Amino acid sequence: MSLPSQSRSFGSRSSRKRRRRKGPPAAVFIVPLVLLGLVGLWWIMGGGTGASNEIDPTALNEHRAETTGSLAAITNDLQRDATQTPERPGIEAPRETTQSRAEAETDRQTQAPDLNERSQTPIISDPVAQNNTSSNASPSDGWAEQGTSFEEPSEDPFEPAAQVADMLEQATGHLNRGELVSARAVLNDALRSSQATESDRRRIREDLTTINQELFFGSSVYPGDALSEMYEIQSGDSLARITKNQSLTVDWRLVQRVNRISNPSRIRVGQKIKLVRGPIHAVVTKRDYRIDLYAGPPDDESQWTFLCSYPVGLGEDNSTPIGEFVVRSNSKLINPVWRNPRTGEHFAADDPENPIGERWIGIEGVGNSAVHEGYGIHGTIDPGSIGTDASMGCIRMNDNAVEVIYEMLVEQVSRVIVKP
Template identity: 40%
Template sequence: TSADTTGANTATATPTAPLGTATTTPVTTAQSAVTGAATAGIAGTPGTPATTPAATLGNAAQRIQQANAMIASDPIRARAELTRLLDSNALSATERTQAYAGINNLASALFFSPNIVPGDIASQSYVVKKGDSFARITSREKLAIDWRFIQRINQIASEKALRADMRLKLAHGPFDGEVIKADYRFNVYAGTGSERVMVASFPCGVGTNDSTPVGTFKVRAGSKLIDPEWSNPRTGEKFKSNDPKNPIGERWIGLQGTTPETAKFTGYGIHGTVEPQSIGKQMSMGCVRLGDAEVQVVYELIGESSTIVIR
């Protein structure tokens, strides 16, 4: 059955996706993730990493060490090198863990902060105009993100703090997602081709018995929801918006296959969880689940112009 219905950013549509069960209470508002934005949503410890062959890149361990050493002096180059290493699929499990940690060390200062670093393809500078709002800026600048991400990275507690001539950092996007099931990671990328770089990496949970489908997907139009209702497709149990026991947490992003192989997969999505111990494990009904802080960030970055690849 279909996972979600029309009604982006509302609590009226009811996703009925194949999801896991949960028992604890999630974060209740998007605003809670804005405070401490430089590190919010950055989780550096993955679940059980993939067991991969030893690196064939030639002294990969040394290259990771060198890239991590460049984080302070040349973060753009360090990020590009760590991206190449992770995308090579030639790292050992330990090396992948080290490289992911490097990406997230970079992200705290380079991506999730107001700092604008020359040469960063993921961000740009903007001067606030009289009457601006975060939503108006997002629309005028044609940013492929949710307006809340501007508030997050600039560490602004309230829109009332915006003033004409204030300089902001904007993340323009589009950003793409990649789920590495064996690593239990949801990776976020900016750019394409040779400029493609990983800007953040989050631990995630996937489907029981390897049930999360693989392939290429996009965000289903109108499917993004905040505080969604949800009906368990297996038991029929219904959860209302803001129910602290709602298994899908505070965010829902519906997925739609873009190839003949993935078009048959309906009802799948990316969502939060009230079962944090399930992150890094196979415990969902097939969807990709993220922690409360992480899913808020992914919701703000991944949109209808994004491509999501599950491997």
């Protein structure tokens, strides 16, 4: 290692002639110079006791690990972990709690949302009107908790047809330019393409889910996005009032979730929040135990925009009926009570053993499916039943997922289509 002291020249000769003086013998000067040279050589060879300029390999590895971990965390934030936990099927629709329907409606509009909802299997009789008791739980900040695509990457090689490949290339170009709205539109068309295989659609749903984590469930508004807009809080506003006055056709709790608002009663005048627009509909594919969510007009499926997917559990012995349904009036319940119609066993609100969890969304058949009554979408206390046929006919979901479904679907507007 080169040291500042080594830039000096020791023992240089002068070009002048010097008068010889009498003095000590030459050895007196030579010996110290030799010793000084040896000390300098020893220092250069690394024998110095000063701090080393080399990087500690252990510290370097720790730094690299920290950096890698941070990058992984960022990637995970963009990828929603939507694994949902199922619960065991309930048999009878939940009953009313101690509140009246009017009080329940007031709760829906004024209290902070409880993000869990209960589900049950097909109901033998229509449930008695229940109160929508809201909890003080704040919505999850993570879309993963909200449930993005739950599907695992396919092991099959991804080789889309030429037309689909061209659309995917277009979408990639839009993404590289930061044009999320355009990328979503192209991928949505690719998802509906008759040329797309099941493997293609699986990958496309995953890409769309990732985009919607930011575009729909994120708090930012992007130019050209017809599903969201920015709003400035006015005097006298509440999230429920804003949702109604702006005709958003979603539950106000979804606005709370998207904006990461922990306490909806503490919004302030002048505050800007993101609004998201429905209506939103659900399509259940029985063979895949999957529910897909779309935004769009109820009567024109060709205009629907894919948002996300969740895993579901279905009825034992193929008892979940195929057909078209609509969310039934006064059927969306938070923390309902429930009675098992087969055994008569009663489960109170907040009972951890309640099979239908914390959310219940009643659905009723329409058209040729009008014969199907008493069914619903609900939560579960049996996560292992998701992806299986275990309920009495209802559609059960993991609690985190059913919370989001509850906030997205609207009574008498949102359609629920069940396919083979």
